[in-house]
Amino acid sequence: MPAAGCRRRFLVSLVAAAWFVVVGADGAGGGGVGDGVAMQALRRELAPPDWDGEDHCAWRGVTCAGGGGGAVTAIDLPRRGLRGDFSAAAGLRALARLDLSFNALRGSVPAALGELGRLEFLDLAMNKLSGPVPASLGGAIRLRFLNLSNNALSGAIPDELRSLRDLQELQISGNNLTGAIPGWLAGLPGLRVLSAYENALSGPIPPGLGLSSKLQVLNLHSNALEGSIPSSLFDLGNLQVLILTVNRLNGTIPDNIGRCAGLSNVRIGNNRLAGAIPASLGGATSLTYFEADSNELSGGIPAQFARCANLTLLNLSYNRLAGEVPEVLGELKNLQELIVSGNGLSGEFPRSILRCRNLSKLDLSYNAFRGSLPESICNGSRMQFLMLDHNEFSGGIPPGIGGCGRLLELQLGNNNLTGEIPPEMGKVKSLQIALNLSFNHLVGPLPRELGWLDKLVALDLSNNGISGEIPGDLRGMLSLIEVNLSNNRLSGAIPVFGPFQKSAASSFSGNTKLCGDPLVVDCGPIYGSNYGIDHRKISYRVALAVVGSCVLIFSVVSLVVALFMWRERQEKEAEAKMAEAGEVVVVAPQVLASNMFIESLQQAIDFQSCVKATFKDANAVSNGAFSTTYKAVMPSGLVVCVKKLKSVDRAVIHHQTKMIRELECLAHIKHPNLVRAIGYVIYEDVALLLHHHMPNGTLLQLLHNIDNPDGGNQKPDWPRLLSIAIDVAEGLAYLHQDAIIHLDISSGNVFIDSHYNALLGEVEISKLLDTSKGTASISAVAGSFGYIPPEYAYTMQVTVPGNVYSFGVVLLEILTSKLPVDEEFGEGVDLVKWVHCAPARGETPEQIMDPRLSTVSFVWRRQMLAVLKVAMLCTERAPAKRPKMKKVVEMLQEAKNS
Ligand SMILES: *[C@@H]1O[C@H](CO)[C@@H](O)[C@H](O)[C@H]1NC(C)=O
Ligand SMILES: *[C@@H]1O[C@H](CO)[C@@H](O)[C@H](O)[C@H]1NC(C)=O
Ligand SMILES: *[C@@H]1O[C@H](CO)[C@@H](O)[C@H](O)[C@H]1NC(C)=O
Ligand SMILES: *[C@@H]1O[C@H](CO)[C@@H](O)[C@H](O)[C@H]1NC(C)=O
Ligand SMILES: *[C@@H]1O[C@H](CO)[C@@H](O)[C@H](O)[C@H]1NC(C)=O
Ligand SMILES: *[C@@H]1O[C@H](CO)[C@@H](O)[C@H](O)[C@H]1NC(C)=O
Ligand SMILES: *[C@@H]1O[C@H](CO)[C@@H](O)[C@H](O)[C@H]1NC(C)=O
Ligand SMILES: *[C@@H]1O[C@H](CO)[C@@H](O)[C@H](O)[C@H]1NC(C)=O
Ligand SMILES: *[C@@H]1O[C@H](CO)[C@@H](O)[C@H](O)[C@H]1NC(C)=O
Numbered sequence: 001m002p003a004a005g006c007r008r009r010f011l012v013s014l015v016a017a018a019w020f021v022v023v024g025a026d027g028a029g030g031g032g033v034g035d036g037v038a039m040q041a042l043r044r045e046l047a048p049p050d051w052d053g054e055d056h057c058a059w060r061g062v063t064c065a066g067g068g069g070g071a072v073t074a075i076d077l078p079r080r081g082l083r084g085d086f087s088a089a090a091g092l093r094a095l096a097r098l099d100l101s102f103n104a105l106r107g108s109v110p111a112a113l114g115e116l117g118r119l120e121f122l123d124l125a126m127n128k129l130s131g132p133v134p135a136s137l138g139g140a141i142r143l144r145f146l147n148l149s150n151n152a153l154s155g156a157i158p159d160e161l162r163s164l165r166d167l168q169e170l171q172i173s174g175n176n177l178t179g180a181i182p183g184w185l186a187g188l189p190g191l192r193v194l195s196a197y198e199n200a201l202s203g204p205i206p207p208g209l210g211l212s213s214k215l216q217v218l219n220l221h222s223n224a225l226e227g228s229i230p231s232s233l234f235d236l237g238n239l240q241v242l243i244l245t246v247n248r249l250n251g252t253i254p255d256n257i258g259r260c261a262g263l264s265n266v267r268i269g270n271n272r273l274a275g276a277i278p279a280s281l282g283g284a285t286s287l288t289y290f291e292a293d294s295n296e297l298s299g300g301i302p303a304q305f306a307r308c309a310n311l312t313l314l315n316l317s318y319n320r321l322a323g324e325v326p327e328v329l330g331e332l333k334n335l336q337e338l339i340v341s342g343n344g345l346s347g348e349f350p351r352s353i354l355r356c357r358n359l360s361k362l363d364l365s366y367n368a369f370r371g372s373l374p375e376s377i378c379n380g381s382r383m384q385f386l387m388l389d390h391n392e393f394s395g396g397i398p399p400g401i402g403g404c405g406r407l408l409e410l411q412l413g414n415n416n417l418t419g420e421i422p423p424e425m426g427k428v429k430s431l432q433i434a435l436n437l438s439f440n441h442l443v444g445p446l447p448r449e450l451g452w453l454d455k456l457v458a459l460d461l462s463n464n465g466i467s468g469e470i471p472g473d474l475r476g477m478l479s480l481i482e483v484n485l486s487n488n489r490l491s492g493a494i495p496v497f498g499p500f501q502k503s504a505a506s507s508f509s510g511n512t513k514l515c516g517d518p519l520v521v522d523c524g525p526i527y528g529s530n531y532g533i534d535h536r537k538i539s540y541r542v543a544l545a546v547v548g549s550c551v552l553i554f555s556v557v558s559l560v561v562a563l564f565m566w567r568e569r570q571e572k573e574a575e576a577k578m579a580e581a582g583e584v585v586v587v588a589p590q591v592l593a594s595n596m597f598i599e600s601l602q603q604a605i606d607f608q609s610c611v612k613a614t615f616k617d618a619n620a621v622s623n624g625a626f627s628t629t630y631k632a633v634m635p636s637g638l639v640v641c642v643k644k645l646k647s648v649d650r651a652v653i654h655h656q657t658k659m660i661r662e663l664e665c666l667a668h669i670k671h672p673n674l675v676r677a678i679g680y681v682i683y684e685d686v687a688l689l690l691h692h693h694m695p696n697g698t699l700l701q702l703l704h705n706i707d708n709p710d711g712g713n714q715k716p717d718w719p720r721l722l723s724i725a726i727d728v729a730e731g732l733a734y735l736h737q738d739a740i741i742h743l744d745i746s747s748g749n750v751f752i753d754s755h756y757n758a759l760l761g762e763v764e765i766s767k768l769l770d771t772s773k774g775t776a777s778i779s780a781v782a783g784s785f786g787y788i789p790p791e792y793a794y795t796m797q798v799t800v801p802g803n804v805y806s807f808g809v810v811l812l813e814i815l816t817s818k819l820p821v822d823e824e825f826g827e828g829v830d831l832v833k834w835v836h837c838a839p840a841r842g843e844t845p846e847q848i849m850d851p852r853l854s855t856v857s858f859v860w861r862r863q864m865l866a867v868l869k870v871a872m873l874c875t876e877r878a879p880a881k882r883p884k885m886k887k888v889v890e891m892l893q894e895a896k897n898s
Helices: 002-026 035-046 087-091 111-115 135-139 159-163 183-187 255-259 279-283 303-307 327-331 351-355 399-403 423-427 448-452 472-476 525-530 540-580 599-604 607-613 650-654 656-666 699-703 718-737 763-768 800-816 831-836 858-874 885-897
Strands: 062-064 072-076 097-099 121-123 145-147 152-155 169-171 193-195 202-204 217-219 224-226 241-243 265-267 274-276 289-291 296-299 313-315 320-323 337-339 344-348 361-363 368-371 385-387 392-395 409-411 416-420 434-436 441-444 458-460 465-469 482-484 489-493 513-515 591-596 620-623 627-633 639-645 677-683 686-692 750-752 758-760
Touching: 035 072, 035 087, 087 111, 111 135, 135 159, 159 183, 255 279, 279 303, 303 327, 327 351, 399 423, 423 448, 448 472, 591 599, 591 607, 591 656, 607 627, 607 639, 607 677, 607 686, 656 677, 656 686, 656 763, 699 750, 699 800, 718 750, 718 758, 718 800, 718 858, 718 885, 800 831, 800 858, 800 885, 831 858, 858 885
Parallel strands: 072 097, 097 121, 121 145, 145 169, 169 193, 193 217, 202 224, 217 241, 241 265, 265 289, 274 296, 289 313, 296 320, 313 337, 320 344, 337 361, 344 368, 361 385, 368 392, 385 409, 392 416, 409 434, 416 441, 434 458, 441 465, 458 482, 465 489, 489 513
Antiparallel strands: 062 072, 591 677, 620 627, 627 639, 639 686, 677 686, 750 758
């Protein structure tokens, strides 16, 4: 096999080489007839599915000069899953545009591309190309757009590229390039975009960069650049985007930065920049984002920021800034996030900031702010995150806190706050992520109104002087996971409430008069009545509830018992049958047919072991609508998954030749995001499918922390989840392209391999059940509960838009970390309804999305919001309004790159 491949590649090179000779001799370089040869070679290598017919100018994505048979001027084949050698393209002498982005191209960038004297646009981004950037590319002197981003290229940027004098956009991000950014880039007259982030580039940013060109975008983040930010970048005033985060830059922010009236984005965090933030910055009136956290900046926050009326985010955290927050910043109507934590800022709470009606995050933590908190601490704003911890705020918590109707997180720990916790705190029903009042001097009782906070996950009131009993009303905090009431003066019995008893004793320790579980201190008989239900409040409703639950428990128990008895009888019958047939249960039945699709694994597979593995329930790893999957260890040590198809369609199974034909067909479904069958076994009327073992379990297990017997149970971060979502979308888009409709899309059918790639499973079911012939009834094909689109109820037909709906449910599951159906949504409400009705309930997307993901970074949140939009589209009620999977993939990619 490999030898044949090599030979073919060699032939292609020969053909290409021959063509060079012909064209070279011809001298015209106008392409024409000879392009046919190169195009045939390209077709052989890349094999785009829809390139057929004689006239290559009619092939999809191909543009020719002057119609049929002419010279090829452009090839646009992005996102076509292409692999193979594309060096034959170098034979197309009239080629001006070559776009092969978002494919699976491997190997090196063909050096011969440098011979394309007319090439203006070359986009090879998002492939798997490796090796160096070929120096010969310098020969393509007409190049204006060169994009090699997101490959695995290494080595330095070759000096020979200096001859590309027409270059306007150079994009080489997301590779492994080393060495310095060449100085000659500063001399290119037309350079508008230079994007080389996420490489291993070192040395300085070339001095003079921006002086001879209209440089608008400079993005060099996540490299190892040193030296200072050259002031030349700002001299001509053209710069719009400057992103230099995570480097080793030192020196000061150049004073002439204010010359760039169009500068909208400045991100220079995580460097070693020092000195003051120049007041001239106020001249950058378009400024929208200014992020300079984690540097060594000193001086004050310039009041001139107030001139940047579009400023949305100001992040100056972890510097050495001092002084007060300038009052004029209250004029910033669009400010959404003000983050100044970890500085030496002082003065009173900056009340004027509350005039910024769009402010959603105010982070003043880890500073030296003093004085009391303003009564109207939210003042009707959109405040969601209020981080005031680790300061010297004193006085009481203002009752006005009750007006913070959108607050998700309140951090007031480590201050000098006194007085009681105001009962109005219970009005902040939006609180979700944390209520943290720890390390203050708060006294008095715990207000029972806190029990209204039914979305709150973390409550930390530790290290205060709070006294009295813990009110039973706190059992209303239904979402509570983390609780800390330690080191107060609480007394009495800890109410019986799951989240309390599940906590460590340390959550309640340091309260000398507190008793009950989880503390080791027993309450004794005195407190017996205080356990569980508050006796004064026993009413007929409680009694009713008790009777109700008894009835429920009785019915459930009866049902379970009945089921057990039924199953036992079935098993006995089965055993009896086996005995009649003279068989012993453990002896595997005779295998009627079997095959292993992957040659290299044939030796390692023992089909009898596969069959035997399915006899033991302990081997079962998952149970889908149509199959049960077992883990099987081969005598060779290899672990495979064996899927036993539930006999939903005996008609198929009884026609064994048809079955075998279909099973053999499965070998041809090859896509990196579809679980691929590696073989099958048929015995009696049972079909077993063999798959690679997926050590990381399913997305269902991953999202909802359901134990995976193989370990690997870490909740993934957002980028990983997003890439899982994209994987599934791509797998499904591939199926739809082949007119295959999936029958059971659910998170339990998304398998995660050892590299956290996601693969959609149960594909074969779609092939094995012939829905069009009515052999599969809707009851069998309904899919999994919660993922079934509403129209199935009427149409009884599984459709492409129906698949899109189910995929949308998976997206929502990823975004919210909630199950598709859950009692928490209320009667008759599933996840889809719950999300779609959020605006009607007055809830923001933040209250829907999992805060453990959405609050980690601005970028994650933005991506999550974009994905939420896609999920909403996919789960539209009207099937016609749902996008096609191909479009979904594009939208998700866009969300990722935003
Ligand atoms: C590559 O860069 C070009 C020009 O800068 C741009 O038009 C194109 O969209 C980029 N491709 C990708 C995949 O981002
Ligand atoms: C990048 O290159 C360095 C050496 O040049 C190598 O050690 C490293 O493994 C490479 N990283 C990746 C991700 O390829
Ligand atoms: C900045 O760093 C470079 C080397 O990385 C060093 O030579 C230079 O002295 C530093 N400049 C300042 C102002 O610290
Ligand atoms: C602020 O943003 C708006 C909308 O994007 C834009 O129209 C306006 O020109 C911007 N203002 C400045 C000063 O850049
Ligand atoms: C509260 O908001 C109003 C506008 O709704 C504003 O006029 C007032 O100055 C604000 N109060 C404070 C203390 O910022
Ligand atoms: C909030 O920002 C939007 C645009 O981002 C703006 O139109 C609106 O006026 C702002 N709200 C207030 C109350 O200023
Ligand atoms: C509350 O704040 C304290 C210190 O301010 C911190 O140590 C603790 O982890 C916080 N607890 C929660 C649940 O956020
Ligand atoms: C904070 O409280 C502590 C102890 O009560 C006291 O020593 C300290 O002076 C107070 N600090 C301020 C700024 O009020
Ligand atoms: C702001 O700065 C903090 C450092 O405190 C950093 O962790 C965070 O990612 C930054 N946030 C944004 C939105 O820039």
